[in-house]
Amino acid sequence: MGRRKTTHAWIRGHLNDPYVQQAQRQGYRSRAAFKLLEIADSDRLFRRGMQVIDLGAAPGGWSQVAARRVGPEGRVVALDIAEMAPLPGVVFVQGDMELDATVETLLRALGTAMADLVISDVAPHLSGVAAADQARSVRLAEAAVDLATRLLKPDGVFLVKMFQGSGFPEYLALLRRRFARVVTRKPKASRDRSREIYLLARGVVPEDSGVVPDQGLG
Numbered sequence: 608m609g610r611r612k613t614t615h616a617w618i619r620g621h622l623n624d625p626y627v628q629q630a631q632r633q634g635y636r637s638r639a640a641f642k643l644l645e646i647a648d649s650d651r652l653f654r655r656g657m658q659v660i661d662l663g664a665a666p667g668g669w670s671q672v673a674a675r676r677v678g679p680e681g682r683v684v685a686l687d688i689a690e691m692a693p694l695p696g697v698v699f700v701q702g703d704m705e706l707d708a709t710v711e712t713l714l715r716a717l718g719t720a721m722a723d724l725v726i727s728d729v730a731p732h733l734s735g736v737a738a739a740d741q742a743r744s745v746r747l748a749e750a751a752v753d754l755a756t757r758l759l760k761p762d763g764v765f766l767v768k769m770f771q772g773s774g775f776p777e778y779l780a781l782l783r784r785r786f787a788r789v790v791t792r793k794p795k796a797s798r799d800r801s802r803e804i805y806l807l808a809r810g811v812v813p814e815d816s817g818v819v820p821d822q823g824l825g
Contacts, residue, residue, distance in 0.1 A: 626796045637668030641796040656680040658722045662751050663729030665691040684716045705750045725755040727767040745774035765808040782808050
């Protein structure tokens with residue numbers, strides 16, 4: 608009975624969420640679109656004609672934002688292990704980003720150009736076991752950064768969702784090794800009680816380059 612009440616309370620809260628209502632009015636598939644919009648505006652993520660990869664794209668809120676911002680002269684390739692309904696201006700690839708075959712499909716979808724921007728809102732299906740869920744989220748975030756550094760241009764940008772907790776300091780250290788600059792972002796649409804935080808990394812650092820990345824966080 609207690610679990611049923613909790614579920615009903617979550618549904619009521621979700622439906623009354625102003626970002627959920629705003630997403631419905633503006634035609635976005637998820638409230639997460641407003642997290643990306645805020646970061647995009649503050650950090651000037653998008654420009655017309657960009658090549659963008661959206662990891663963990665379903666149901667498509669971030670892909671919608673990206674497609675609108677890069678315009679018809681740009682390209683958005685969305686990836687998710689789950690199905691996603693078609694979106695104008697978005698090429699969808701269904702597959703596991705940890706598999707080489709999926710990476711090859713992404714490369715074909717991009718064509719001859721490398722990506723300017725990789726965005727990742729990937730999150731695991733929650734089991735209810737906090738330690739296991741956190742470990743899975745770290746693994747997915749690690750897979751995302753590995754993929755991003757393979758597909759980004761040298762001056763490319765990577766935006767990834769991460770959850771604070773076990774493994775977060777190590778992941779932050781990994782990003783600092785792989786990118787020239789890393790900053791944190793907590794958009795207003797991210798619920799206060801959520802441990803999620805967004806990490807924005809710029810400038811891919813080649814492995815064994817000897818470059819000392821900027822350790823600053825803003």
